[in-house]
Amino acid sequence: MTSAIPDHYQSASSIAANVASGEISAAETLEQYLNQIEDNEKDVHAFNLVTIDEARALANEIDKLVSKGGNPGPLAGVPVAIKDNLCTRGIPTTASSKILQQWKPPYDATVVRKLKEAGATIIGKTNLDEFAMGSSTENSAFGPTRNPHDFSCVPGGSSGGSAAAVAAGFAPIAIGSDTGGSIRQPASLCGVVGVKPTYGGVSRYGLLAFASSLDQVGPFANSVKDAAIVHEVIGGFDPLDSTSIKEAPSPFTDLLGQGINNLKVGVIKELMGGIDGISDEVIARANEAVTALSNAGAQVEEVSLPAALYCLSAYYLIAPAEASSNLSRYDGVRYGLRVDGNNLNEMNINTRTEGFGDEVKRRIMLGTYALSAGYYDAYYGKALKVRRLLAENFADLYKDYDVLLSPTSPCTAFKIGEKVSDPMTMYVNDVCTIPSNLVGHPAISVPFGIGSDGMPIGIQILAPPMNESVMYQVAETLEQAGT
């Protein structure tokens, strides 16, 4: 067998409704998904750990609550896979790195807590590029995840395990993190929906930091509606995250089913051929999406986002700079791997040399350099200027447009091993997704047909901050047109 795509996907909302009404138990639901995992996980390797016992215990609690007539929550009995860089109390959280050596956090990430409170059944921890650094999930210390559509291809990354889990039917919902496209790009490559929320819209408390000013947690789902429902559950102000937004956004599902008549959509020309490296096939498919939206009543126009040209360069200074500081704490002193040395300094060096993979080391070095005295202004400082310029570009566009559109990924899923030896080629995968991270705006990737290789293609809808309801509205229209 070379692929593992189920005949159909059950929606999270229908599972929750059925569990809440007692039509099917959370336990039975869980077993269906565990069977799916049992059948195909050895080929896909979406998970670092399937938490069977804990999941069964959670499902039983939901069933008990339902039998007592209690309200089991909007995600009652919905199995959810969690990216392995989100803390789960008492359950190893590895970031797919050797350096954490099966470290068990003493606390749940806010997102995990909220999911449990909403009745979700946490089913396991999904594979990722080590510390979320990568676009193929090949940089995992525990081996790559395979694309469920074709095992010889990557699922994208860094949340490749989460995307693959949803595509393979291992869970109707998965949670990922997106620093430069790490939810949307694998969603695109695996043919599922992936959302990067507004920065500050979802708590980062308990997310192992990669680049703090860019990281955002978000959902994978098989439908736009499911993604919006889960986003609603995990979002909201968290006093434990200082960058969390206090004001509540309008409910994400509010505008679903309303069509997009008279909405204004801008198509970012720089990401439709203006910048090299985006495949003709992907651009062609994006143009079909434009037509579909236009047919649905939207006013679609080509727009320019000039700063998009510098985003990749700015990102690869800012993200590594923050990462170099965030990853300092993995020093062998308090937790995780420790490789001894003759003195403290040697122990630090030996631990980090053995504990981190090549890509992580590469980015720590890049970031350390970019922040060094004498280089700060030329690199980090300059990158911050691009960020401000980009924010101005976006603000100008959103005066006239409700949402913006671009491809999600410049290409369909590539072969495992194809790009590992050339980091620059790998970095270009994020060219369409990075702008949203740099400005903290929300964006979604929606599956929209397949390429000549039979692999999925995703379209990205970008929206102004805290304006996800219109993003979901347009994405839903695209979803309907694409199927």
Add this chain to the structure above:
Amino acid sequence: MSPEIFKENWELVVGLEVHAELATTTKLFCGCLNQFGNEPNTNVCPVCLGLPGSLPVVNEKAVYFAMQLGRALNCTVNRSVFARKNYFYPDMPKDFQISQYDLPTNSDGRLDLPNGITIGIERAHIEEDTGKTTHIGTSGRISGADYSLVDYNRAGVPLIEIVTKPEIHTIDQAKAYVSELRAILLTLGVSDAKMEEGSIRVDANVSIRDIGETNLRTRCEIKNVNSLKSLGRAIDYEANRHIGLYENGESPKQETRHWDENAGRTRSGRSKEDAEDYRYFPEPDLVPLNPSKETITKIDQELPELPAERRKELLDLSGAKPSDIALLVERNHDSFATETITSGGSPNQVIKHLVNNLPDGLGQLTPQTLAQLAQMEEEAKITNTQAKKILEELVEQGGNPSNIAAESGFEAIDTSEVENLVDELITSHSDEWERFCAGEKKVQGFFVGQIMKATSGQADGKLINQILNERSAKK
């Protein structure tokens, strides 16, 4: 003003960096207790242990304290940004310290010393403290230790670092600056300011230059100074070391040096620190602090009277010695003194008792009872010794000083009675009296002693002397 000469043709240039622990209930970025002396690693949580995934949330009380100090030091309170100071050390759970860099909370202030000299304040910024390492092994230092222990109770405790401009030119000024800063911290109640317990820590940047020279020469940062006395000794040692180097045609290199109290000298510290690049950048997990105008106005309005004003007030009222007044302000006994004096206590007696006899607190004493006591003393109804005894009782149990005096049989002995006793003594000891009249001072003690003996110590010594002098003058 003419420059202060440190030695021959040399002028001392010192800038001080004082770290003060802020007396908040909880730490700077988490809800753990900010408490000294607990079992190691008991006041810790994922945040102050820097566990993966944890995030800091700033303690608003700490920020408020910092801004209060800033205003008390006449600083501008700015929009400020936390920054990460990156370096590896096991006492720092995250291997970076959250501090402030180019945008500190307070900048451009000044502190007026009691002698009228003004020291410029460069900045006063907020940062987190580190944990505490103990190196086990014969050396007591990390190199050569068998193993090291880390206590993270102190990690994340809020600190304010107050940095002066290099405007201190004598050792006395340096000491006076630290004393005055301590007095301000105590008055505001924002820090315990105990130098010995480490709740304030002083680092001195020391350099030397020719009299009249305006540029700054290479400085050395002196750490590990644990008292005002060692601050003075350390600066003196270091300045002389620099002078010695220059006079030999050499010059000091910029470095951190540690004061060795026992050896009475500074020693070169971690030399790698010269090359240390902290790679500061804005802390992305925190948002900028942007106090409103209203907040600053509120801080200004709530600012208590500062030590300088308090000293001036008491000085004007009492005319006492400045050093005594400074001591009372530091002990926070100045308003008590003021109230006692305005209740009729004689300034001399009141200040004397508060300074000398009440260092451990006032207990049940009230301004009214102290005023009464001072008055009785002033009117010579009781002696010094008796007053001290009554004072002890007033502190312990309170009560009325005249009643206590009566109960203790301290009723003053009548002047005429003392006169009679003196006259009797003159008659019975005519030899001694002749010597006294001839100016032999030590015989005075004999007479006073005899009268005291006869009155069981209840006669007023001053009165005895007065009578003796009168009698000898008449002779």
